[in-house]
Amino acid sequence: MFRKKRIKKEILDQELLQSIYQLKNEWTNLDDIMARSIEPSESGQFDLAVAKAKYFYLIREAKHRKISAG
Structure with missing residues (x-):
């Protein structure tokens, strides 16, 4: 069960x-x-302005999830 949850999280992060x-x-x-x-x-x-706002919103979400590209 936890493995499925982890895989889903990894997919969503990607x-x-x-x-x-x-x-x-x-x-x-x-x-x-x-x-x-x-x-x-x-x-x-x-x-x-909308594209910029969406971009910074997703950046904040990635920081919250502790996701990085590297």
Whole structure:
């Protein structure tokens, strides 16, 4: 029983790390687009803020779970 729980935790931890990497990629891409834009749109700024907030939320969750990529 404990082995199944441990395996599920490991799978969830890996999924969390993958989500963190994906959001960091999305955030940096949006940030790059906004930096190159002459006149950034409100929706673009909103999307950037949402991606950044999600990323930092998942980082806090990873710290809480004591997960690291290494």
